[in-house]
Amino acid sequence: MYNRWLHFYCVVLAVCTLFLVVAGASVTSNDAGLSVPDWPLSYGKLMPDEMKGGIFYEHGHRMVATTVGFLTIILAVWMWKTEERGWMRKLGWIALGAVIVQGVLGGMTVLFLLPKPVSISHACLAQLFFTLTVCFALFTSAGWKRGPEVVEDTGSPPLRSLAVLAALTVFAQLALGAAYRHGALGLVPHVVGAIIVAGVVLIVAMFALQQFPQHRPMRRAALAMLLITMVQVLAGIAAYMSRIYTSDSIQPLPVMVAFTVLHVALGAVTLASSVVFAIQVVRNARPPLAERISAVSVAS
Ligand code: HEM
């Protein structure tokens, strides 16, 4: 049964998580990661005496993270109590586990003075967690409850494989971005990755639009992924240029911070859009009947 309030709650959680990604990216871009030296408390208190400079970003990020953590607990319990779909109840607990691991990684970045592998893992898990919240909004939507509009995926290679490949390529690109941002890799792999991602997303989206132009969920998901990815490439170029043009000033300058934070947040939205597209394709585009029959007879 469609639960309007649960869907609304999931949308609110996704919006709060995007705000949390913005808050987290502001910590990194303002070099504020070590402004509060202890964890889980801040200067030995729940609320530090001063919320100035880097402390504002670092402790503010912790406050938003705590709020999202509580919202996730409520969601997991709500779904456990009311969801008929067992896999959704499990997904609720997985989200709760992910937010706890993310909090611990965040604490470790502070206690171990920003070790690169931990900062990179914290950055990547943030993007995955946001994507999961967007999936909750999708799975609880009225459109999802109406059921799939099944079409035959006759392409070679199948659109399903291409859609999953696009999402995996975007995730690899996010990881390269995080590795560059935290100084583990140079810019070149990230820029080469951007060219590959842009190409893969363009081809796969065109493929979907050409094959199933009348299929609303797939068409909308393909267009959204394409548009967001292209804007993200522009935001990446803007983030880079803002750093180059302000390189002789004392950083962090607000213009550089703004473009970079935008690029990180749009990175999360890009991943979410590619995963939503992959889910819609896998759900709606099924292998041709003959292929399914032979798969069943081989299995039996
Ligand atoms: C749901 C929980 C959380 C999410 C989704 C989240 C998300 C993020 C994001 C997106 C960034 C920016 C990464 C980047 O720009 O590369 C970040 C940075 C950071 N977060 Fe979190 N965070 C969470 C919880 C926490 C907690 C509980 C702490 C506790 C101390 C924390 C501490 C930090 C620190 C210190 C940074 C800066 C790391 C650096 O500059 O290397 N985070 N977070």
Ligand code: HEM
């Ligand atoms: C679809 C393509 C792209 C995606 C999905 C993407 C994603 C990302 C993400 C998620 C981050 C931050 C990772 C973190 O959380 O720590 C990042 C960092 C960065 N990206 Fe991209 N990016 C793309 C294209 C580009 C392009 C074309 C450029 C242009 C040169 C670029 C330049 C940068 C820069 C400069 C940073 C580091 C910002 C800083 O800390 O100063 N990106 N990218």
